[in-house]
Amino acid sequence: MLLLRRINLRKWVTPDDTSWLASGDIPADPVGDLQTKKNTLSIWHIEDENNLKKVVSGNAANLGNIKPFEYSLFDKEILLRLNLTLKKSPGESKDEEANEKWHWNITNLSGAKLLELAKALLPLSEGRKVVFEPEVEDLIQKAVTSKRIEYARLQPGVRQRIRPPL
Numbered sequence: 001m002l003l004l005r006r007i008n009l010r011k012w013v014t015p016d017d018t019s020w021l022a023s024g025d026i027p028a029d030p031v032g033d034l035q036t037k038k039n040t041l042s043i044w045h046i047e048d049e050n051n052l053k054k055v056v057s058g059n060a061a062n063l064g065n066i067k068p069f070e071y072s073l074f075d076k077e078i079l080l081r082l083n084l085t086l087k088k089s090p091g092e093s094k095d096e097e098a099n100e101k102w103h104w105n106i107t108n109l110s111g112a113k114l115l116e117l118a119k120a121l122l123p124l125s126e127g128r129k130v131v132f133e134p135e136v137e138d139l140i141q142k143a144v145t146s147k148r149i150e151y152a153r154l155q156p157g158v159r160q161r162i163r164p165p166l
Contacts, residue, residue: 001075001076002076003073003075003076003079003104004043005044007070007128012029012033012121012122026115026122030121034114039110040087040107042092042103042105043103043105044103045101045103045104047102054148058093058143058148059094061140061153061155062093063155064158067136068130068132068136069131071128074121074124078120082117082120084109085108087105088103090103091103095143144163151164
């Protein structure tokens with residue numbers, strides 16, 4: 001099972017000089033990029049290319065403007081290995097189908113568990129991806145046209161670049 005977490009790619013680049021880090025330690029930026037809410041971390045189950053597009057468009061539509069959407073894909077096995085708890089819960093993207101079908105939370109996260117998760121994800125550079133701005137705009141436009149995303153619920157910065165449905 002593949003899972004997706006929206007990230008800021010710049011925070012996951014290991015600095016050239018790591019001499020200041022103790023053995024087994026990591027930079028703080030990746031941990032800070034895994035923002036929790038009530039000790040939970042929002043993630044998305046990815047089944048195939050089709051649901052990936054729905055998850056990306058629904059989450060990108062939540063942003064203030066159309067911009068590149070950066071994310072990390074990783075295997076559920078990482079969470080099992082770390083003894084983390086997954087709980088199915090409604091998401092907060094603009095795509096209601098994605099919210100109901102594919103959203104999960106990692107629950108009961110302590111600071112130590114969050115740090116262990118960041119340590120496990122840091123080396124997975126091949127799982128970090130970017131959907132560039134033109135494709136993000138296209139995905140949101142298709143979601144609005146097909147009425148998966150309500151035009152009226154879009155942020156003003158997104159709405160000015162998206163045509164309302166006919």
